[in-house]
Amino acid sequence: MPPDxxxxxxxxxxxxxxxxxxxxxxxxxxxxxxxxxAQEARESGALERIALLTGAAHQAGVQVLHAVAERRPDGKGANRNARLFRAAERLPVRQLTGSSAVRVAEPIPVTEQDLIVRRLHGLSPLAGTDVGALLRNLGVRTLVVTGVSANVAVPNAVFDAVNLGYRAVVPADAIAGVPADYTPAMVRNTLSLVSTVTTSEEVLVCWKG
Incomplete structure (x- = not known):
């Protein structure tokens, strides 16, 4: 299909x-x-689509940033002011700095040109991280938002991008949350009001020309 x-x-x-x-x-x-x-991200196909989008971005010369959430083994600087953070401390797998848990997951390709931005606190991939400054220095005006979760980090990223003056584009089939029916409802009722909602295929067509 021709690009929009x-x-x-x-x-x-x-x-x-x-x-x-x-x-x-x-x-x-x-x-x-x-x-x-994790099961929803994989079974819905979102993770595979993120991998396809990342590969296409590399080919098209689009800058890729991977936002990673992690914490120090001693927990220093980490939030404890919400139920979500306290629950994370009790999980059997912890997102510890330097561990395999904080490496970008397969099948998403990572190149030397990619920027990996790590955060030790908070909910947002943008607020309190280097992402906003990096985007400005790169001359970026549009941010394509993918990943997890549609419950917390994804809407945080979209809101922060818009607040910082960027255009946000959300391929709705390249994000995931739980339960499965929450994601389309959140996209329809919230993200569609502040971002351009599209599909992975439409983004791929644009980048492949």
Whole structure:
């Protein structure tokens, strides 16, 4: 199918970046701390589509950033002010700095040109991290948001991107959350109000010309 001209203009490789959120082994991998989320990311096809988008971004010259959530073994600097953080401390798989759990999960390709941005605190891949400054320095105007979870980190990233003045594009089939029916409801009722909602195929068509 031919690319949508309006979407293609937003996704100009020279001014676009692809962000993968928490697509790390300890979250969406086979030994996930959150097996229900990992299963949904894989069985829905979201993880495979993220891999395809990442590969296409590499080919098209689109900057790729991988946002990874981790914590120090001693927990220093980590949040404890919400139920989610306290529960994470009790999980059998912990996202510890330097461990295999915080490596980008297969089958997502990673190249030397990719930027991996790690955070030790908070919920957002943008707020309190280097992502905003990196995007500005790269001349990025559009951020394509993929990954997990549609419950927390993905909407956080979209809101923060919009607040910082970036255009957010969300391939709705390249994000995942739990339960499965929550993601389309959140996209329809929330993300569609502040971002361009599209599909992975439409993004791939734009980047492949």
């Amino acid at each position: 001209d309006r979407l293609a203009a937003q996704l100009d490789p020279a001014t676009t970046a692809l962000l993968t959120i928490e697509c790390q082994r300890g979250i969406v991998g086979e030994e996930s701390a959150l097996p229900e989320l």
